[in-house]
Amino acid sequence: MSRSFTTLLLAFLITTFHPQFSSAQDSLKNTADSSKSIPDTLLFKIQKAQAAITEINSANKKGYDIEARQQRLGDIRRNISPLQKDFKAAGNKIETKSLMSYNLILKDAQARLADLTTQLMKDNNELQRMSQQVVDLSSDSLLTISAKDDLEKKLYQNQLLDIKQRLQDAGKLTGSNLSQVSQMLADVSALSIVANDLKDKTAEQLQQSGELALGKEESYLWNAPLTGSTDESLGYLVKSSYQGQQQILKYFINSTWDKRIMAILIAITFFIWVHTNFNNSRRPSVKQKIGELKFEYLKPYPVLASLIVLLNITPLFEPDAPSLYIELIQLLLLLVMTIHLRRTLPGPELRYWLLLIGAYALLILGSAAVNDSLLPRLLFMGINIFFIYLGILIYRKVKVRQFSKRYVRTVIIILVLLNVIAILMNLFGRVSLAKVFSATGVIGLTQLIGLAVFVQVMLDALELQIKLSSCNNGIFSRVSHNKTRLKSQKALSILSVILWVMVFLINLNLTGGLSGLLEQILSKQRSFGSIHFTMGNILFFVAIVYISNKLQKHVPLLFGEESITFNEGNTPKNSKVALIRLIIIIIGVLLAVTASGLPMDKLTVILGALGVGIGLGMQNIVNNFVSGIILIFEKPFRIGDYVELADKKGKVQDIGIRSSKLLTPQGSEVIIPNGDLLSGRLVNWTLSNDFVKTELTFKLSAEADIELIYKTINEEVQATGNTMKNLPPEILINSIAADNIEFKVLVWVTNIYVEAGFKSDLLKRLLLRFREQQIKII
Numbered sequence: 001m002s003r004s005f006t007t008l009l010l011a012f013l014i015t016t017f018h019p020q021f022s023s024a025q026d027s028l029k030n031t032a033d034s035s036k037s038i039p040d041t042l043l044f045k046i047q048k049a050q051a052a053i054t055e056i057n058s059a060n061k062k063g064y065d066i067e068a069r070q071q072r073l074g075d076i077r078r079n080i081s082p083l084q085k086d087f088k089a090a091g092n093k094i095e096t097k098s099l100m101s102y103n104l105i106l107k108d109a110q111a112r113l114a115d116l117t118t119q120l121m122k123d124n125n126e127l128q129r130m131s132q133q134v135v136d137l138s139s140d141s142l143l144t145i146s147a148k149d150d151l152e153k154k155l156y157q158n159q160l161l162d163i164k165q166r167l168q169d170a171g172k173l174t175g176s177n178l179s180q181v182s183q184m185l186a187d188v189s190a191l192s193i194v195a196n197d198l199k200d201k202t203a204e205q206l207q208q209s210g211e212l213a214l215g216k217e218e219s220y221l222w223n224a225p226l227t228g229s230t231d232e233s234l235g236y237l238v239k240s241s242y243q244g245q246q247q248i249l250k251y252f253i254n255s256t257w258d259k260r261i262m263a264i265l266i267a268i269t270f271f272i273w274v275h276t277n278f279n280n281s282r283r284p285s286v287k288q289k290i291g292e293l294k295f296e297y298l299k300p301y302p303v304l305a306s307l308i309v310l311l312n313i314t315p316l317f318e319p320d321a322p323s324l325y326i327e328l329i330q331l332l333l334l335l336v337m338t339i340h341l342r343r344t345l346p347g348p349e350l351r352y353w354l355l356l357i358g359a360y361a362l363l364i365l366g367s368a369a370v371n372d373s374l375l376p377r378l379l380f381m382g383i384n385i386f387f388i389y390l391g392i393l394i395y396r397k398v399k400v401r402q403f404s405k406r407y408v409r410t411v412i413i414i415l416v417l418l419n420v421i422a423i424l425m426n427l428f429g430r431v432s433l434a435k436v437f438s439a440t441g442v443i444g445l446t447q448l449i450g451l452a453v454f455v456q457v458m459l460d461a462l463e464l465q466i467k468l469s470s471c472n473n474g475i476f477s478r479v480s481h482n483k484t485r486l487k488s489q490k491a492l493s494i495l496s497v498i499l500w501v502m503v504f505l506i507n508l509n510l511t512g513g514l515s516g517l518l519e520q521i522l523s524k525q526r527s528f529g530s531i532h533f534t535m536g537n538i539l540f541f542v543a544i545v546y547i548s549n550k551l552q553k554h555v556p557l558l559f560g561e562e563s564i565t566f567n568e569g570n571t572p573k574n575s576k577v578a579l580i581r582l583i584i585i586i587i588g589v590l591l592a593v594t595a596s597g598l599p600m601d602k603l604t605v606i607l608g609a610l611g612v613g614i615g616l617g618m619q620n621i622v623n624n625f626v627s628g629i630i631l632i633f634e635k636p637f638r639i640g641d642y643v644e645l646a647d648k649k650g651k652v653q654d655i656g657i658r659s660s661k662l663l664t665p666q667g668s669e670v671i672i673p674n675g676d677l678l679s680g681r682l683v684n685w686t687l688s689n690d691f692v693k694t695e696l697t698f699k700l701s702a703e704a705d706i707e708l709i710y711k712t713i714n715e716e717v718q719a720t721g722n723t724m725k726n727l728p729p730e731i732l733i734n735s736i737a738a739d740n741i742e743f744k745v746l747v748w749v750t751n752i753y754v755e756a757g758f759k760s761d762l763l764k765r766l767l768l769r770f771r772e773q774q775i776k777i778i
Helices: 002-017 019-062 066-090 096-138 157-214 234-255 257-281 284-290 303-317 323-341 347-369 374-397 405-427 431-471 481-507 511-523 535-553 576-596 600-617 619-634 674-679 706-719 752-772
Strands: 526-528 531-533 642-645 648-655 659-663 669-673 682-684 692-701 730-736 740-749
Touching: 019 096, 019 157, 066 096, 066 157, 096 157, 096 234, 234 257, 234 323, 257 284, 257 303, 257 431, 284 431, 303 323, 303 431, 303 481, 323 347, 323 431, 323 481, 347 374, 347 431, 374 405, 374 431, 405 431, 405 481, 431 481, 481 511, 511 535, 531 535, 535 576, 576 619, 619 648, 619 659, 619 669, 619 674, 648 669, 659 674, 669 674, 692 752, 706 730, 706 740, 706 752, 740 752
Parallel strands: none
Antiparallel strands: 526 531, 642 648, 642 682, 648 659, 659 669, 692 740, 730 740
16 A cells, blocks of 8 residues: 555656656647637638628629719710810811810810719729738638648538638629729720810810901902802701701700709799689689789790790800800790790781891801802891891880880890991901801890890789789788889899890800809908908808898788788787897898808907997997897887877887887878887887777856756767777766866777777767757857
């Protein structure tokens, strides 16, 4: 036993302290730990790879709109291709109006290419990231099976092989998409270079267009050849002239539908508005009041009138339109007006009208057919002479009642002057300028006529609305009809002037330059001390303040409140109008300050200075303003109440922010600051009740029968109207003298506005009764 114990102890000491045995134990322990950590890391890698593959496949499955983007790129290429050919063929002889249209096309193409580039760069970066992720996962040693791997790793062999295959498939699909996106990015970059080059050429030629236009293009008229330098026919010249503009026109029509839709919606709204009003006017109750409606320019189904509105307002929504587009719009407008007015115009005027349309069409075709030969230039000059004669004839005889005589004569003078200039330009070989001036002058005349019809159509529609609104107690029943007509005609005249000027500038190819100049003026940063601003900010500030002021003045009309008159009726109104006015003013001021672009720190300085100004000399203004706000919420009186303040009394006509208005019985309007109304002793006769107690005194003979007097007064008070039946009159003896008795009669009348009439009527009745009863009045 002792021997066995000694042997075991010796073995224990050897295994514990001997270095080789200790090393062997550590090796076995590390092997066990390694066998445990390898599967954990491998599982994490497998999960990470599966998540990455799912993400990559999802992104590739979603797609990158390659086909749609290629189609967009193809559209841009097709838009630019004719421009390349034109620059290559014409060199530096492209017309200014074509250059303006080219500039518009290239500007839009650059914007669309920039958008494509941004999208493709984003997709390219994403595909490169996914491709690199596939490469990193494929080269990971933990996801690779080899003969040297231990047994536990080989247990995941099937999963690792599946991941390997899925990574290869994802890599192929990602590489294919990356290749397509990269190729398309290269195509977009190449097309962007072409577009930038064409834009530079266009800008360069536009800078030189003024010198080129003033330069001699063709020979002088007296040196012009009988036949042109080419033997093309008239039809071929017209076709070739408009073929170059066809692509521009097609591009413009296809690319500006968003703006055109707005004009179309306005025309549709106009049609529905007029058609609905005509249907409402046929109701027996309404027809009996307004009678038969007869409008020369408006029909129950206003299809042509709506087209006239649409064609007239189109330039307002498409200021960048090419001149050919405006020419076609004006031609369509003339044709629509011809159909619309064929039964309105008398026979001679209709013939002149058709002659004007024919001359206009001949001018447009002639502009396309004019070349360097003598005969076309002479014919073109003949058209100019005809329009000069027509302008002089219109200047003398024709009157356009929709516009002032000064406006009409200005347009006709411009027509004559531009045609005279066109003849001179043609005479001295400046054919392009002759075409531009001729078209501009004639379109100015046709547009004047079109705008006159447009104004009359709108005025007829407004007249129809006024009549219906008056019958239905609508908004127009609360305003002056004559003022509404005059203001509407003035507003339409201003709109017509704006439209006329816009078309005039488009035909002269000046819209681009003027809009650029205006944009530069409005957006240029300016400074006043440490404050920085732009003219655009100031313009917005003034516009918002002006609109807010106009809107708050007309708020009562929107809420059905009529102007107050001093009559018998008493219809007090609440102060919601004043409250809404206050809200509009506050919102307007806040929007105006925001639009001004003034920083808040600068605004704080201004408010501080304003506070000093208030402390020095603006106390009364602020006092009245704050008092107005208190009056709105406290409501000591309402619009329509009869109030008395010191020596002023009358009906409240308006409650403003700074002051209020009283309408006195004499008809005068008294403006009282709100501070006086709030701080003074204000008497409101109609705040709770409309009825008031009135007093009459008179003296009768002391010999008269008092009971008879009481009976007579009671009878006459009851017989007189405007008294409160449930409140009997009070008849009092006020004083007694040797030969007379003074009576006081207190009567409740329905409202203060009938008090004077009631007194007069009652005294008249009493006078007649006392005479009948032989009661002497002292």
